[in-house]
Amino acid sequence: MSDVSMKGKGLGSLGAGLRQYGMGVALIVIFLVFSALSGGKNFTPMNINNLVMQNSYVVILAVGMLLCIITGNVDLSVGSVVAFTGAISATLILNMKLPIAAAVPAVLLLGLVIGMWQGIFIAFLKVPPFIVTLANMLLFRGLTMLVLRGQTKGPLPGGYTLIGAGYLPTWPVSVGGTSFDMFSAAAGILASLLVILGEVRSIRSRKKYNFAVPSLPATLAKLGVIVFLINFFTLRLAVYQGLPFVLSVMLGLILLYTFFTNRMVIGRYVYAVGGNIKAAALSGIKTQKVMFWVYANMGLLSALAGIVLSARNASATPKAGDGFELDAIASCYIGGASAYGGTGTVTGAVIGALIMGILNNGMSLIGWSVDMQRVVKGLVLLGAVTIDLLNRKKKR
Amino acid sequence: MNDHILEMRHITKAFGPVRALDDVNLTVRRGDIHAICGENGAGKSTLMNILSGVYPWGDYEGDVFHDGELCRFRDIRDSERKGIAIIHQELAMSPFLSIAENIFLGNEVRVFPGVIDWNQTRVRAREALLKVGGMEDESVDAPVESLGVGKQQMVEVARALVKNATLLILDEPTAALNDEDSRRLLNIILSLKEQGVTCIIISHKLNEIDAVADAVTVIRDGKAIETLRRGVDEISENRIISGMVGRELVNRYPRHDRRPGEVVFEVKNWNVFHPEVSDRRVIRDVSFNVREGEVVGFAGLMGSGRTELAMSLFGRAWGVGITGEMYKNGRKIDPESVKDAIDNGIAYLTEDRKGNGLVLANTIRWNATLPSLRRRFAKMNVVDHNLEILTVEECRGKLNIRCSSIEQMIEAMSGGNQQKVVLAKWMLSDPDILILDEPTRGIDVGAKYEIYTLVNMLVATGKSVVVISSEMSELLGVCDRIYVISRGEIAGELQKDEFSQEAIMKCVMNHIARERAA
Numbered sequence: 013m014s015d016v017s018m019k020g021k022g023l024g025s026l027g028a029g030l031r032q033y034g035m036g037v038a039l040i041v042i043f044l045v046f047s048a049l050s051g052g053k054n055f056t057p058m059n060i061n062n063l064v065m066q067n068s069y070v071v072i073l074a075v076g077m078l079l080c081i082i083t084g085n086v087d088l089s090v091g092s093v094v095a096f097t098g099a100i101s102a103t104l105i106l107n108m109k110l111p112i113a114a115a116v117p118a119v120l121l122l123g124l125v126i127g128m129w130q131g132i133f134i135a136f137l138k139v140p141p142f143i144v145t146l147a148n149m150l151l152f153r154g155l156t157m158l159v160l161r162g163q164t165k166g167p168l169p170g171g172y173t174l175i176g177a178g179y180l181p182t183w184p185v186s187v188g189g190t191s192f193d194m195f196s197a198a199a200g201i202l203a204s205l206l207v208i209l210g211e212v213r214s215i216r217s218r219k220k221y222n223f224a225v226p227s228l229p230a231t232l233a234k235l236g237v238i239v240f241l242i243n244f245f246t247l248r249l250a251v252y253q254g255l256p257f258v259l260s261v262m263l264g265l266i267l268l269y270t271f272f273t274n275r276m277v278i279g280r281y282v283y284a285v286g287g288n289i290k291a292a293a294l295s296g297i298k299t300q301k302v303m304f305w306v307y308a309n310m311g312l313l314s315a316l317a318g319i320v321l322s323a324r325n326a327s328a329t330p331k332a333g334d335g336f337e338l339d340a341i342a343s344c345y346i347g348g349a350s351a352y353g354g355t356g357t358v359t360g361a362v363i364g365a366l367i368m369g370i371l372n373n374g375m376s377l378i379g380w381s382v383d384m385q386r387v388v389k390g391l392v393l394l395g396a397v398t399i400d401l402l403n404r405k406k407k408r
Numbered sequence: 409m410n411d412h413i414l415e416m417r418h419i420t421k422a423f424g425p426v427r428a429l430d431d432v433n434l435t436v437r438r439g440d441i442h443a444i445c446g447e448n449g450a451g452k453s454t455l456m457n458i459l460s461g462v463y464p465w466g467d468y469e470g471d472v473f474h475d476g477e478l479c480r481f482r483d484i485r486d487s488e489r490k491g492i493a494i495i496h497q498e499l500a501m502s503p504f505l506s507i508a509e510n511i512f513l514g515n516e517v518r519v520f521p522g523v524i525d526w527n528q529t530r531v532r533a534r535e536a537l538l539k540v541g542g543m544e545d546e547s548v549d550a551p552v553e554s555l556g557v558g559k560q561q562m563v564e565v566a567r568a569l570v571k572n573a574t575l576l577i578l579d580e581p582t583a584a585l586n587d588e589d590s591r592r593l594l595n596i597i598l599s600l601k602e603q604g605v606t607c608i609i610i611s612h613k614l615n616e617i618d619a620v621a622d623a624v625t626v627i628r629d630g631k632a633i634e635t636l637r638r639g640v641d642e643i644s645e646n647r648i649i650s651g652m653v654g655r656e657l658v659n660r661y662p663r664h665d666r667r668p669g670e671v672v673f674e675v676k677n678w679n680v681f682h683p684e685v686s687d688r689r690v691i692r693d694v695s696f697n698v699r700e701g702e703v704v705g706f707a708g709l710m711g712s713g714r715t716e717l718a719m720s721l722f723g724r725a726w727g728v729g730i731t732g733e734m735y736k737n738g739r740k741i742d743p744e745s746v747k748d749a750i751d752n753g754i755a756y757l758t759e760d761r762k763g764n765g766l767v768l769a770n771t772i773r774w775n776a777t778l779p780s781l782r783r784r785f786a787k788m789n790v791v792d793h794n795l796e797i798l799t800v801e802e803c804r805g806k807l808n809i810r811c812s813s814i815e816q817m818i819e820a821m822s823g824g825n826q827q828k829v830v831l832a833k834w835m836l837s838d839p840d841i842l843i844l845d846e847p848t849r850g851i852d853v854g855a856k857y858e859i860y861t862l863v864n865m866l867v868a869t870g871k872s873v874v875v876i877s878s879e880m881s882e883l884l885g886v887c888d889r890i891y892v893i894s895r896g897e898i899a900g901e902l903q904k905d906e907f908s909q910e911a912i913m914k915c916v917m918n919h920i921a922r923e924r925a926a
Contacts (some may be wrong), residue, residue, distance in 0.1 A: 221794045277782045277789045284778055287767030294756065294764055295779040295833070296724060296747040354769050 035363045036158045036237070038396075041050070044256055046374030053377045054370075057220060061243065062401060065177065065324060067225050067369035068258040069094065069317040069333075073340035074347075075269045076313035078237035078361040079306045081272075081284040081344045084353025085141035087307065089130065090314045092152035092338060094333030097123050097318030099156045100167040102328035105172060112172050120315050126152070127311020128304070135304035149337070166327025174257060176323030182254035193254040200246025204239040211235060258320055267311075282306060286353030342389070343368055345395045412476070413575055413606050419470035421454055421463065428454040436575075436623070441597060441607045443617040445648050446627035447852035452610045453497075455627070456577050458897050459608075460494040461487035474575070490525040492571035494566045497580040497850075503553035510552050511567045536566040541599065541809040542592055542740035556711070558589030559887045565596060568918070569605075576606045584614060586710035586878050594620050603912070612852060614645040626651035626793065636657070641684035646738035653854050660853065661885030662861045668702035668888055672872055680720040680896075686728055690716050691896045694732075698841060702861060704874045705887035707912045713896035714876045715759055718843045722756035723749035737839070750779055758867055759846035759876070760772045761823075765830045772811060773800045775818055777828045778838040792884040803832045808858060824855025831862060842866065843874040848882060860886050880909045893917040 054063075073090050080087045095120050104115040126148075133144045135319050167270045181196040211231065218225050226234075249255055273279040284292040285302045293299050317336070347364030350354025371392060375385045414436040421429040429451045436442045446452050457463050459472060461481030474490050481487045484494075501510045501583045508529050517528040530548050537543040541564050552560060561581060568576050580596070582590040594616055597607050611617055617624060624637045624643055633651050636643050649660075669714045680691035690713050698704050706714045719726035723746035726770060734741050736752060743749035743895065749756075758764040766775050777785050777796050785796050800814045818826060827847065834842060844863070848856040863873050863886060877883050883890055884907045892900040892915035900915030 095549075097806075215603075217794060221795070221798065225799060275790050275793075277786045277791060280778070280791060281782055283770070283774075284767055287770055290764040293765055294722075294746060294758055296723075296745075296750040297778070298745065298747065322683075350769070350770075354767065 031206075033234075035360060035367070039363055039367050039370065040372070043370050046370065046377065050374065050377040055248075059250045059373065059377070060248040061252045061256060063369060063373050064245075064249075064256050064259050064262075067365060067374065068176075068256075068262055068324075069321050070336065070339045070343060070369060071262050071365045072265060072320065072332055073315055073336055074340070074343040074361040075265050075358055076310040076367040077337075077340040078269075078272075078344045078347075078349060078356050078358060080141070080284055080310055081179065081206075081341070081351075082282050082353060083303060083306055085134075086145070086337075086341050087130075087141070087310045088145040088150035088337050090310065090317075091333040091336040092149045093123065093126055093311060093314035094318040094336055095156040095330065096126075096152040096159070097315040097330075098322035098328040098332050099159045099165065099330075100174075101319055101322055102168060105168060106165060112169070115172075116175075116319060119319055120312060123315020123318070124308055124312045127308035130311065131304035131307035134307055135300040141307070146388060153379045156332075160328060160330050162330055164327050164329045166325075168322065168326045168328075173323045173326045175261075176258060176320045176325070178257045179254040180257055180260060190251055193250040196246045196250035196255050199255060200243045200250075203242050203246075203399045207238055207242070208235055247392070258324075261316075261320070266358060266362055268325060273358055278302070278305075283354060286355075288354070311323050318343060339368055342393045346393060348400060351397075367396075411661050412436065413474065414453070414608075415473040415476075416459065417471045417473070419455065419468060419472075420456060421451075421458060421468040426616050427630050429458075432470075432627070432630070432632045432827075434625055434632060436606060436608060438606055440622040441601055441602060441603060441609060441620050443611075443621035443624045444608060444610045444627060445614070445617065445624060445652055447652055449853055450627045450652075450852075451471060451630040452627055453579060456459075456494060456579060456608070456610065459487070460484055460492055460577060462494075473544065477762075486570050488573075491572055492577070493568035493571050493575070494577040494895040495561075495568060495579065495581060497583060498594065499557075499560055499564060501552050501560060501563065504551055506549045506551055507537070507546060507555075507563055510563055511536055511548075511570055513567070513796050516572060532570060533566070537562075539569055539603075540566045540596055542596070549869065550567070556589075557584045558586070558710075561585065561589070561593060562596070565593075565600075569600075573605065575606045575608070577610075579610045580612065580850060581609065582611065584611055587880070588709065590616065608615065612679075612850065613854075614648050618643060618645055624648060624908055626896060628654060630651060630771075649853055652852070660857065661882075662857065662864055664725045664864045666701055666703070666867060666888055669700035669870075671697045672700045672737055673698040674735040674884050675721065676735070678717070678720070679730065679731040680716060682728035683726070683728050689896065690727065691720060694896070694898055696891050696898060696901075698874060700872060701867050701870050702889065703867055703873045703875060703887045704892055705883035705890040706874065707880060707883050707890050708893035708899075709916060712893045715845055716896075717893070718845055718874070718876060721744060721749075722843065725749075726754070749787035750837055750839070752784075753840035755779070755834040755837055755841070755842070756843045757834055757845060759849060761826055761830050761879060765833075766826060769817065771815045771817060772804070772821075772832075773797060773814040774811065775829055776800050776803060776814075776832045776836055779833060784836065784838075799836065800832070804838060807832050807835075807862060823852035824858075827851055827855065828862075831859065835862075835866070839871065841872050841874065843876070846878065846881070847875065847877045848877070856882075880912055883912075884909065892916060893921075 043054065047126050053059060077087060077090065100122060101115055101119045104110040104118060130144055130148055133139045134141045181195060182193040184191045185194050186192070214223050215231070232248070240293060247257070273282070281292065281297050284295065284297055285299050289299055318333070321332055343364035344349065344356060344361045345364070346367055347356070347360030348361070349360065368389065371389060372385060375388060414434070416434040417433065419428065419432040422856065432451070432455060434455065436467050444452050444455070458468050461484045463531055464482045465480035467641060474492065479490065502513065507512070512529055516703060517525045517532060518907060519525040533548040537546065543559060546555070546559065552563060555563070581593055585593060590613070597609065598620060599606065609621070620772065621638070621643065623635060623637045626633045628651070636647065670843065674697040676695045678691055678694040679689060681728045682688040682690050682717055708714050716726050720730055723743045725728055725746055741752050743752050749806050762768060773796055777800065781791065782789070785792055785799070797814065804811070804814055809828045809832065810825050818829060847859055875883060888904055888909065890902045890912065890913055891898055892902065894916045899919035902911055
């Protein structure tokens with residue numbers, strides 16, 4: 013192995029890293045701009061808490077949507093599936109008196125089955141995904157209306173609403189008159205340590221194999237930003253009511269799917285199918301199976317989002333999840349996924365979702381109308397993708 | 409002075425830090441067929457893109473003079489107005505539109521502004537086809553997708569003619585054509601010359617250049633090395649090659665001394681039907697065998713079914729209603745999917761590396777490990793990145809893949825290097841039988857030699873290789889035994905001592921004659 017190659021490699025991964033950094037920086041800048049405009053309102057612990065809870069479903073959907081987008085397609089049905097699974101969940105609990113511990117797995121299974129139903133058409137009958145999911149968007153919205161008879165079903169019991177609006181156990185300590193949750197703080201510190209440990213391990217293994225390692229200042233800067241962000245969130249949440257339960261669900265999903273896309277063989281196959289389906293097939297990859305499971309997975313995550321949403325609202329409504337598919341798709345594109353398929357990262361999609369969420373939240377705080385919010389979100393999507401494309405062109 | 413239709417002076421073009429062209433001068437005489445040769449990535453296409461306005465004036469340094477007049481093209485339309493037309497390597501046609509529509513695409517005959525005059529379109533399209541020749545039987549209303557690649561190429565030429573092109577640039581026009589279609593196209597170029605059209609032709613097929621060119625400019629590493637003119641200098645394949653690689657290439661095929669062993673792979677009575685036209689038998693009762701450490705060639709005209717045969721063997725990746733038997737090391741196998749085939753030690757390198765072989769928007773490392781990822785680079789379905797990097801690095805050295813690093817994107821590489829990545833991909837899957845379909849299509853002499861050397865290396869370790877190629881000289885140069893395929897049947901088998909182009913063609917002709925008689 014020559015020295016030259018090592019340097020080249022380091023530069024290459026830095027370039028990819030920079031793009032993601034750019035997104036992270038944009039996220040912070042947007043947050044600061046709105047904080048200036050709203051007089052610091054978005055810094056309040058309650059707002060941070062709301063930010064997490066309001067955006068949890070979009071993050072969950074964006075993670076699943078990312079896989080669809082990597083294959084070069086989209087899923088338009090997720091909003092309707094969110095509403096339908098929420099409606100079924102409410103019906104199971106309120107009308108059929110099913111215990112929550114049984115209803116939740118049943119609804120998740122239902123989501124998986126819905127995803128498989130779409131997957132059959134897409135993967136094996138070769139109907140274009142755009143059409144299949146458009147049809148199912150209509151179908152499941154209609155079914156939701158039928159199940160709910162056009163009415164809101166609620167209120168859902170307290171045990172259920174914990175999923176969407178509850179908190180992890182707390183360990184409150186009084187600090188200068190305000191309650192402070194030591195558990196949140198401890199979780200933040202633990203997470204920081206884990207991140208640092210992970211980085212050290214990765215650098216060590218790279219050194220062992222004689223691979224290029226990023227420079228010390230770059231590593232320190234990266235770790236500094238991540239540790240700061242983690243603790244900023246946990247400390248803010250500590251002075252509110254502690255860590256929201258959905259935060260742990262989100263984090264779990266992000267870690268799981270990052271591992272899935274980066275490290276697992278099947279994750280690699282998803283990228284291969286999106287990058288060049290013929291080359292993938294001639295490399296021995298069962299492309300139909302990959303497509304099938306990508307959409308089945310999307311169904312499962314839609315059901316999860318449906319449960320979280322209905323739990324947070326303590327009810328199921330016919331209009332629930334309206335337009336969620338567009339938020340999820342936009343998140344992935346803002347996060348750097350290509351509309352042609354083959355590229356995109358979970359981290360990017362999550363950052364994209366957070367950017368959308370902070371925009372929504374910030375504009376609400378400064379009193380902009382929903383109509384205006386749509387205009388701004390549209391412009392941000394258009395701008396982000398255009399800049400990304402121009403950047404890539406320049407590099408060539 | 410004014411017998412020069414084109415002069416390009418001191419052309420320099422840089423992409424970032426890379427100088428694709430460095431002070432290149434090119435002078436083309438009116439009415440000549442002027443060939444441009446060079447290895448992949450030497451800068452030929454860049455030069456032509458400057459000439460045709462793809463890279464606008466100001467984007468490069470130096471001057472372009474057409475008919476003695478300084479040109480400052482802003483785009484392709486500007487250059488077309490001067491009568492310069494370019495036919496790109498990848499055909500730029502809309503497959504579902506008719507021949508006539510494609511000929512006038514972007515240049516429509518109009519009754520009123522914005523309204524197409526269909527009668528004139530058809531009449532003039534017909535005229536253009538007649539001028540090109542060889543297309544008399546085709547209806548101008550037929551969709552382009554119904555034509556073979558050779559005829560599509562003719563439509564491209566017709567398209568350039570209706571623009572009143574006086575300077576025609578052809579970028580690798582015969583790369584995708586078989587010998588017969590190539591010859592036809594070259595004849596057309598010769599007849600255009602008689603009609604006063606000047607042609608610039610970029611080609612890797614040196615025998616063609618040898619046959620038609622009046623002048624040859626050799627480009628190496630972004631510099632114009634020399635221009636040879638017929639009547640003044642010697643124009644021969646060897647002369648051009650030595651200019652291209654900067655040294656004498658004594659032999660175009662590496663020497664080999666093989667002693668093939670036992671039969672390791674055998675196919676008996678193989679039949680395959682067309683997936684869309686299910687009563688059309690594309691492969692008929694094909695039986696052949698491959699020995700250990702042997703290179704077996706499949707010769708035949710384009711469309712004879714060689715690719716279809718190979719793909720149907722590769723886990724039924726092509727065709728329906730497949731019947732027949734396949735034996736490996738005497739044991740009957742029946743790979744039902746590509747994965748099965750790979751697991752059984754069979755690998756197939758596709759003829760279309762960009763379309764079917766590689767994921768262009770991903771890295772060398774990523775592409776190279778794709779078929780063997782689960783078996784070789786993963787534990788419990790988790791990929792070992794470090795092992796991946798180490799293995800691919802080693803492969804890069806062994807195959808001499810030129811790149812900034814194994815994390816380089818495939819799309820940024822030259823054709824020859826891309827092909828080496830595809831080869832690396834299949835070498836890493838560790839096959840016993842490696843089927844290479846057109847392994848050197850569109851790549852330069854130097855890279856070809858390296859690929860032949862790799863084949864020798866593989867065979868020396870006891871692997872067996874099947875080579876499918878439209879270049880007969882290549883098969884004669886690298887194979888130990890050749891099967892000739894004609895219309896989906898084995899038309900003959902040639903042993904090493906019977907090798908010659910004539911023998912191959914005789915097999916094909918006899919077979920066709922037998923078919924006619926039957």
